[in-house]
Amino acid sequence: MSQRDYYETLGVAKGASDSDxxxxxxxxxxxxxxxxxxxxxxxxxxxxxVSEAYEVLADPERRKLYDQYGHDGLKARGYTGPSFHSVDDIFEQFSDIFEGSIFESFFGGGRRGRTRRGRAGRPGADLRVDLELAYEEVASGAKKRIELKRQAACENCSGSGARPGTTVEACPTCGGHGRVQQTQGFFSIQRTCPRCGGEGVYCPSPCGACRGEGTVAAKREVIIDVPAGIHDGVQLRLAGEGNAGVRGGPAGDLYCYIHVKPHEFFERHNDDIICEVPISFAEAALGCHIEVPTLRGKAKVTVPPGTQSGEFLRLKSQGFPNIDGYGVGNQLIKIVVETPQKLTPRMRELFEQLEELDEEEHSSRRKKFFQRLKDYFSL
Ligand SMILES: [Zn+2]
Ligand SMILES: [Zn+2]
Structure with a gap:
């Protein structure tokens, strides 16, 4: 506690009026x-x-004590220092000074002045749901209907917790502040009021339907609008869809965790999808037409002659829509040339013939490779 004269601190005369x-x-x-x-x-x-000086001088009883006996007089009566600790406490405690005053125009609504605890009710808890989506649903976007168990405002008491016809009162333990002060030796500690849990209210005759809680368990159907292109692992926040607040407190939010189920054929890569398609040796050499699954049905794709294993073919705009609206991804078809593992005598005969021809007609790629290998060993 500062030992400076409180009148001096505020720059007023000893006989100054309350309004001064x-x-x-x-x-x-x-x-x-x-x-x-x-x-x-x-x-x-x-x-x-200045806040401490005001706290004393604005209180007629404290002011009288101070006028007569000074700081010692206050101490003797248990005022061992200001009841606030932080700047936020000051905003809370003197909110009537900061609200509707010049502070509002200066500081955009006196932000901290509005955080008084104990009068604005208790906020409802946030809730979580998990949502499983198929690739196809991600591609098109989906409306998912879920049934949610949550705390809703009690209809019997309109969420006040008080039996209809009665009202809640300020908590007698903390006087509605939601916090109590304890003095331990030199220290004065503020803590959440144990009786009201910081809410600042007390319910003399609780509502029978909710036992004074103000909320009751209820089921509610919520439709979750999942945007197209959403990614696995993200959360959607549905403001106000969590538990109802108590006695005018704001409702909590509903957090929806997105899980995309693995697909039998597709793998996602950013907004593209990759799909592996096996073809035979002959098909790769001669070219062929194949049918592939897409997110939106089937598509026919032409594999050009001479396609290598591991090469990609592209189906434009058959991927996922970008979640931020930047176009649509592609579908990439990865061609995998399958080497035959079981040869019939006839196949073996044909492959042997093919090999003989191949010896004479080395492909350019292999020719280059063997040339490089020879150079490498001759170094
Ligand atoms: Zn009730
Ligand atoms: Zn209390």
Missing amino acids: IKKAYRKLALKHHPDKNPGDPEAEKQFKA
Whole structure:
């Protein structure tokens, strides 16, 4: 606790009126406002000092004690220092000063002034669901219907937790602040009120339907609009679809985790899909027509003569739509030439003939390879 004179700190005379004290505090709080002086520890110190002075002088009982006996008088009556610790506590505690004041126009709604705990209810918890999608659903986008178990506002008490006709009251333990102060030796610690769990309210006659909770378990059908092209492992956030808030608190969100089931034929690569198709030796040499599966049905593909194993053929725009709207991926068909493993006598005869011809008609690729090999060994 600062030992400076509180009147001096606020720059007012000892006999100043309540409204003069309030005015002086507003003026100084604005001057030393941490948002106006970011990263300036001296400003923060001043901000806290003027807030402490205001906390004492705005309270008639404390002011009287202070006027008569000074700092020692306050100490003797258990005021061992300001009830706030951080700048945020100050915003919370003096929110009436910061709300609807010049601070709003200065600092965009007095952001921290709105975080008073205990009066705005308790927010609902976030929920999670897991969603399995097939490749085809990812390609087209999908509307998935799920049944969700969650906490909904109690209809009997409209979510207040109080029996109809009664109201909730400020928690008697913390006086509605949601926090209690404990003094241990030199230290004064604030902690969440054990009675109300920080909510600041107490329900003298709880609603019978929800036992004062304000929410009841309910089932609800939710339709999840899955955008086309979504990736495995991402989460979709459905704002406000989680558990209902209590006593005016905001509802939680629903997080939907996307799992894309593996496909029998396809593998995803960014927005492209890859599909392996085996063909025979003869088909690779002579060329052929094959039918391949696509995400949207079947397609006929021409394999040109002389296609090598491992070569890709491309089906334009047969992949996934890009999730951000940048076009559509392609389908890549990986040709795998299958070497025959069991030869009939007739096949063996033909392959042998083929080999004889091959000796005379080396392909350019093999010719080059053997030439390079010879050079390599002769070094
Ligand atoms: Zn109820
Ligand atoms: Zn309480």
